Amino acid sequence: MSEKSMSSEHTARLLIHCQDQSGIVQAVSGLLYHVGANITALDQYTTEASGGDYFMRVEFLLPQLEKQHDILIENFQRNVANMYAMNWRLALVKERKKVALFVSKHDHALMELLWRHARGQLPCDIACVISNHEDLREAVENFGIEYKVVKVTPETKVQAEAQINEWVADCDLLVLARYMQILSEDFTAKWAQKIINIHHSFLPAFVGADPYGQAYDKGVKLIGATAHYVTADLDQGPIIEQDVKRVDHRYTVQELRELGADVERQVLARAITWHLEDRVIVFGHKTVVFE
Numbered sequence: 423m424s425e426k427s428m429s430s431e432h433t434a435r436l437l438i439h440c441q442d443q444s445g446i447v448q449a450v451s452g453l454l455y456h457v458g459a460n461i462t463a464l465d466q467y468t469t470e471a472s473g474g475d476y477f478m479r480v481e482f483l484l485p486q487l488e489k490q491h492d493i494l495i496e497n498f499q500r501n502v503a504n505m506y507a508m509n510w511r512l513a514l515v516k517e518r519k520k521v522a523l524f525v526s527k528h529d530h531a532l533m534e535l536l537w538r539h540a541r542g543q544l545p546c547d548i549a550c551v552i553s554n555h556e557d558l559r560e561a562v563e564n565f566g567i568e569y570k571v572v573k574v575t576p577e578t579k580v581q582a583e584a585q586i587n588e589w590v591a592d593c594d595l596l597v598l599a600r601y602m603q604i605l606s607e608d609f610t611a612k613w614a615q616k617i618i619n620i621h622h623s624f625l626p627a628f629v630g631a632d633p634y635g636q637a638y639d640k641g642v643k644l645i646g647a648t649a650h651y652v653t654a655d656l657d658q659g660p661i662i663e664q665d666v667k668r669v670d671h672r673y674t675v676q677e678l679r680e681l682g683a684d685v686e687r688q689v690l691a692r693a694i695t696w697h698l699e700d701r702v703i704v705f706g707h708k709t710v711v712f713e
């Protein structure tokens with residue numbers, strides 16, 4: 423076993439959100455020291471100088487992680503989390519997240535994720551690709567990944583989502599890589615903070631369909647892309663990552679789309695990677711990202 427894979431076997435991440443007060447870092451680091459862990463990364467953020475919200479991401483190596491996992495959780499909850507009224511979660515690096523990818527017809531964002539996964543640069547297991555069109559079947563199956571099609575109409579959305587829920591029942595994350603179907607309130611509630619979408623504009627500008635057409639009509643000098651968690655309200659979910667590119671009056675709508683595709687694929691890949699590496703904490707309608 424390589425050194426990297428050995429360390430990932432014994433590496434875990436703690437994500438913490440609580441009311442800020444003195445002593446948190448000492449309490450967390452003290453407990454990890456007490457159980458024999460070695461902190462390999464620690465980042466924190468407070469919304470105000472004092473008394474605001476406190477966020478922490480701590481990554482640590484614990485050689486006896488498997489044996490001590492339950493004791494660590496019980497010990498942390500009793501001696502630290504209860505004392506500071508923490509919302510917290512522990513993620514084990516060896517437990518790779520299972521991800522289902524969704525696409526309609528535009529392939530650029532999906533292919534970026536498949537290429538990165540094929541090169542071992544996306545730390546997850548891809549369960550399948552789900553689409554409402556047959557167009558990308560061959561391209562996906564060439565990666566040895568299952569391609570499932572479910573047609574969606576306003577009349578069949580409930581049945582279609584029931585079928586999707588069956589297919590993704592054991593997944594940890596759903597990624598909308600230019601999937602052009604609006605998901606129902608029930609579906610987004612069931613998968614709260616576990617669906618990431620790439621919207622092809624610099625939100626909050628140009629929500630909804632055809633953002634490049636909207637941008638062209640406005641004569642924008644910047645186009646962009648936004649990766650966000652999906653909620654019932656279209657393109658209003660907590661933003662994870664964004665980026666932009668300069669344009670000018672010379673660009674056609676098609677040229678905006680082609681230039682924008684490069685931004686979309688990079689933004690989505692960064693957002694998915696950060697989520698998989700447990701770097702994102704959702705805080706109300708916003709996020710804290712420890713990149």
Ligand SMILES: Nc1nc2c(c(=O)[nH]1)N[C@@H](CN(C=O)c1ccc(C(=O)N[C@@H](CCC(=O)O)C(=O)O)cc1)CN2
Nearest residue numbers: 602603604605619620621630631652653654655656657
């Ligand atoms: N509940 C949500 N569903 C989806 C979201 C979201 O934020 N909340 N994001 C979209 C992606 N998207 C833009 O990024 C988007 C997709 C589709 C549409 C739209 O108007 N679609 C039409 C039909 C399109 C078609 O015929 O294929 C519709 O569904 O009525 C706007 C924006 C993914 N889903």
